[in-house]
Amino acid sequence: MITRRKFLKNTIAGIAGLALPAAGAEIVSPRKLFAARNDTISGPNVRWAFLVDTYKCVGCGLCVKACKLENEVPYDANVTRTWVERYVLTKDGRIHADSPKGARDGFTTSKIDLGEGRFHDIKKEDIDKAFFVPKLCNQCENPPCVQVCPVGATYQTADGVVLVDRKWCIGCGYCIMACPYGVRFFHPVYHVAEKCTFCYHRITKGLKTACVQACPFGARMVGNIKDPNDPVSRIIRTERVSVLKDEYGTRPQVYYLGISREVI
Amino acid sequence: MYVHGEAWTIKELFVLPNEYIYWSIQIVMYPFMTGLVAGAFVLSSLYHVFGIKQLKEMARFALVFSFALLPVAMLPLQMHLQQPQRGIEVFMTPHFTSAIAAFGIVFSTYGAIVASEIWFVYRKHLVRTALALRNRANKRISEKIQSLIFNALTLGVYDISERALHQDEKAVKVLAGIGIPVACFLHGYAGFIFGSVKANALWMTPLMPVIFIMSAIVSGIALCMLTYIVVMEIRKFLAARKNAARLTHQTKEEIKGIEINVIKMTAKYLLFFLIFAISLELLDLIFRGYTAVKTWDILRSVIYGKDFTDIFILQYGVGNLLPFILFLLPGLTVRRTLIGVILVLFGVFMMRWNVVIGGQSFSLTFAGFMHYHLPIIPDSIETFKEGLFGALLVFATPFVLFWILNKVFPVFGIEESH
Ligand code: SF4
Numbered sequence: 001m002i003t004r005r006k007f008l009k010n011t012i013a014g015i016a017g018l019a020l021p022a023a024g025a026e027i028v029s030p031r032k033l034f035a036a037r038n039d040t041i042s043g044p045n046v047r048w049a050f051l052v053d054t055y056k057c058v059g060c061g062l063c064v065k066a067c068k069l070e071n072e073v074p075y076d077a078n079v080t081r082t083w084v085e086r087y088v089l090t091k092d093g094r095i096h097a098d099s100p101k102g103a104r105d106g107f108t109t110s111k112i113d114l115g116e117g118r119f120h121d122i123k124k125e126d127i128d129k130a131f132f133v134p135k136l137c138n139q140c141e142n143p144p145c146v147q148v149c150p151v152g153a154t155y156q157t158a159d160g161v162v163l164v165d166r167k168w169c170i171g172c173g174y175c176i177m178a179c180p181y182g183v184r185f186f187h188p189v190y191h192v193a194e195k196c197t198f199c200y201h202r203i204t205k206g207l208k209t210a211c212v213q214a215c216p217f218g219a220r221m222v223g224n225i226k227d228p229n230d231p232v233s234r235i236i237r238t239e240r241v242s243v244l245k246d247e248y249g250t251r252p253q254v255y256y257l258g259i260s261r262e263v264i
Numbered sequence: 265m266y267v268h269g270e271a272w273t274i275k276e277l278f279v280l281p282n283e284y285i286y287w288s289i290q291i292v293m294y295p296f297m298t299g300l301v302a303g304a305f306v307l308s309s310l311y312h313v314f315g316i317k318q319l320k321e322m323a324r325f326a327l328v329f330s331f332a333l334l335p336v337a338m339l340p341l342q343m344h345l346q347q348p349q350r351g352i353e354v355f356m357t358p359h360f361t362s363a364i365a366a367f368g369i370v371f372s373t374y375g376a377i378v379a380s381e382i383w384f385v386y387r388k389h390l391v392r393t394a395l396a397l398r399n400r401a402n403k404r405i406s407e408k409i410q411s412l413i414f415n416a417l418t419l420g421v422y423d424i425s426e427r428a429l430h431q432d433e434k435a436v437k438v439l440a441g442i443g444i445p446v447a448c449f450l451h452g453y454a455g456f457i458f459g460s461v462k463a464n465a466l467w468m469t470p471l472m473p474v475i476f477i478m479s480a481i482v483s484g485i486a487l488c489m490l491t492y493i494v495v496m497e498i499r500k501f502l503a504a505r506k507n508a509a510r511l512t513h514q515t516k517e518e519i520k521g522i523e524i525n526v527i528k529m530t531a532k533y534l535l536f537f538l539i540f541a542i543s544l545e546l547l548d549l550i551f552r553g554y555t556a557v558k559t560w561d562i563l564r565s566v567i568y569g570k571d572f573t574d575i576f577i578l579q580y581g582v583g584n585l586l587p588f589i590l591f592l593l594p595g596l597t598v599r600r601t602l603i604g605v606i607l608v609l610f611g612v613f614m615m616r617w618n619v620v621i622g623g624q625s626f627s628l629t630f631a632g633f634m635h636y637h638l639p640i641i642p643d644s645i646e647t648f649k650e651g652l653f654g655a656l657l658v659f660a661t662p663f664v665l666f667w668i669l670n671k672v673f674p675v676f677g678i679e680e681s682h
């Protein structure tokens with residue numbers, strides 16, 4: 001009998017042992033490691049945020065191009081860290097929208113891309129309004145993508161940017177499913193989760209993101225929301241801005257000027 | 265260089281550039297296989313815990329089968345990872361805010377319970393075989409290996425007195441009792457993985473875990489019945505052959521009698537859980553239509569439009585209604601049952617399909633659709649793993665394991681186990 005009791009005991013101990021390494025993981029949280037580095041602009045007084053002025057965007061796609069080159073997302077692969085959407089609202093009350101190749105090459109035709117090689121031509125006189133909306137990761141304050149990662153490979157830095165550890169991601173895709181904004185994908189070369197990082201390697205060194213730098217019209221801005229004198233922070237505080245998909249409780253940190261209710 | 269998902273996704277209308285069907289056939293297989301594990305276990309527990317005597321034949325069988333299915337619950341998850349070699353991290357550095365992170369703990373707890381229950385059930389058989397082999401003189405190599413295996417499996421306990429066996433029985437009862445909630449948890453939690461994804465309009469519902477558990481039990485029972493029928497047919501065939509007669513103590517007619525009784529009994533439980541499962545699914549559907557929140561427009565066009573055949577014809581019609589009628593018509597025969605359980609299994613598979621693939625068949629923009637084309641002929645590791653052959657591999661594995669396990673834990677023809 002004792003042998004059997006022992007057997008059961010050992011089993012239980014074995015299961016408990018499996019749970020133990022979790023404690024180890026807590027000690028070396030990458031978030032804390034990042035916060036400890038002092039050669040970069042980060043720490044308690046920094047929270048990166050983004051501002052998109054949709055009135056200024058003309059849909060040229062230079063930002064998408066710049067992002068792909070800067071962040072080494074293969075140029076011809078049909079995935080991208082940032083993209084531009086086009087919305088065309090017609091007099092019959094319909095919404096037409098597309099983003100061919102993420103607008104890497106801009107919008108070169110007035111025809112709406114319907115997928116599967118089909119296009120829809122809209123006559124100029126039928127249009128009520130039309131505009132472009134650049135999109136990127138919202139670096140959510142409450143990011144569901146971080147919540148669902150089973151191994152903690154995706155994490156939020158102290159200054160609010162959500163990053164992926166390419167050496168640790170197992171490629172389960174749960175974060176891709178959990179992001180309500182569709183900004184995540186698998187990197188075609190590294191085969192791990194990939195997303196916009198606000199060019200973390202640049203902003204922490206005092207540079208602008210590649211897309212902000214590439215935009216000739218100033219439609220994109222990046223800044224520190226905790227700095228009262230930062231232009232981005234000032235606009236967010238003093239003007240009428242909105243965010244995307246507020247209802248998911250993600251508290252997105254990409255703010256928009258001039259967005260219409262049709263934008264999702 | 266390839267974009268994961270591009271090989272099997274076709275986009276229609278306004279779909280975001282990064283959207284693809286990322287969770288494909290293996291993620292359909294994952295809840296399907298765990299469902300079978302949990303269901304088979306619950307079936308075996310009905311006998312051990314609630315003492316439903318009529319299920320005795322089936323119970324032992326279901327238990328061993330559930331064990332054979334267990335490793336296969338992990339296989340599809342492993343196969344869909346982009347970095348399968350890192351899969352072990354889920355056990356080593358679990359990030360507990362994630363629903364998947366608990367997998368290691370739930371899974372190993374459950375595995376331990378099933379393993380120890382089997383051990384108690386088969387202890388008498390193991391000890392007897394071990395002793396018989398040990399005492400045999402002039403052993404051949406194969407017998408030596410056998411002896412080693414059986415002696416190891418006894419874990420050094422050779423006490424099979426009345427009292428000890430009685431204790432065993434008690435242990436089995438307790439383990440089966442604990443096992444039911446754990447099995448339900450194992451699978452309900454697979455439902456939670458989907459149900460808690462707030463970004464997905466089709467998945468997000470607190471009913472998801474319960475729906476998953478019910479259909480899991482349905483599928484588990486159906487699979488046990490299917491395998492049981494097949495095994496019994498083989499035994500009948502063997503019994504009919506004279507030279508094989510010594511393999512079994514029963515005649516063909518005897519086997520037939522037992523078979524139909526067990527089947528009739530099990531079919532009742534199958535129907536019971538099937539009604540539960542369908543009610544819950546319909547409740548979910550009606551609730552969504554009635555409350556008609558923002559996402560209902562796109563869901564309706566998926567449910568009643570794009571996926572109508574998959575959901576209403578294949579899942580509810582062929583997979584639920586048809587077997588329902590087959591089982592309810594009087595004078596149930598083995599052949600009719602066989603058709604019925606295959607249809608039920610198909611129905612549960614379609615349910616998983618419609619949840620996993622259906623949930624990804626519309627865009628986050630609510631203005632576009634994605635169509636999934638299952639890769640059939642593989643042209644890369646990717647299309648093999650996440651294609652028809654990958655899925656078939658996952659489906660076939662438990663049967664091979666069961667065949668091997670059956671050599672050590674014979675399901676039929678021993679009276680030792682209770
Ligand atoms: S936008 Fe998506 S990927 Fe970015 S932080 Fe939010 S949930 Fe995560």
Ligand code: SF4
Binds near residue numbers: 174
């Ligand atoms: S794909 Fe990678 S980053 Fe995303 S949830 Fe899975 S392990 Fe985490």
